[in-house]
Amino acid sequence: MERVSQDSLRNRIIPTLVVLIVVALLGLFAYAMWFSGDSTSLASGGRINTVGRLIRFENRTAPSFSLQTLDGQQISLEHFRGKTVVLNFWGSWCPPCEDEAPVLRDFAATLDENTVIVGIDIWDQPEAAQAFLEKHDLTYPNAVDDNGRTTIDYGVSGVPETFFIGPDGALLGKYNGPVKSVEQLHGFIQELTGAG
Known part of the structure; x- marks a missing residue:
């Protein structure tokens, strides 16, 4: 029993x-x-990169894109051929993007004709994105990746994420976190391209 x-x-x-x-x-x-990696998830479906790390790429070509800016202009990567391109993915809902925006604004003011900065707004609402640009006085080109294609092509996992593209269209590297200073950005360009 x-x-x-x-x-x-x-x-x-x-x-x-x-x-x-x-x-x-x-x-x-x-x-x-x-809650994987150095990112924090948001209810919006986007992810926030909080810890920056520079990653160098070898033998990669930057994916082409053609997008409309928030002020209605059409831009493409080909428009910037012959220049070093700093391509920043951001969202208005991202606190580190808020912190980074004044740095990017000040960085844009230091550039010569051989370097450009382009912002790409992702996972966002157009009104919120436009308000973000106005709040931070961001006058460099900022496009919207409406269909997510460019975000996928670049392999963006969260924001902010900044890519560095050489004058020949080579994808040189990325920084997956908020940039802290104008000097830091110039240092990344120096390191990745050998130019100031």
């Missing part, structure tokens, strides 16, 4: 434990996917 009770108890406890372990593992997996 006691043997039957132990077997019956074991037959109920083991499946329950297995189910609890599987649920716990699925919960850990979901948590790891939601």
Whole structure:
């Protein structure tokens, strides 16, 4: 009689434990996917890069793009051929993008005719993006990636994320976090291109 009770108890406890372990593992997996890396997830569907890291690329060509700016102009990567392009992906909902915007504005004011900065707004509302530009007095070209194609082509995982493209169209590297100073950006260009 006691043997039957132990077997019956074991037959109920083991499946329950297995189910609890599987649920716990699925919960850990979901948590790891939601809060992975150096990014923070947002309800908007976008991700925020909080820790900056410069990543160098070798033998890559920058994906071409043709986008409309927030003021209605059409721009493409080909428009900037022969110049070093600093391509910044951002969103108005991103706190580090707010912190970074004055740095980008000041950086744009230091550039000569051989270097340009272009912003690409992603995962955003047009009104919020326009208000962001006005708030920070960002006058360099800022386009909207409405269909997400450019974001996917560049492999953007979160914002802010800044790519560096050589005058020949080579994708030189990216910085996946908020830039802190004008000097830091010029240092990245120097490091990646060998030019100031």
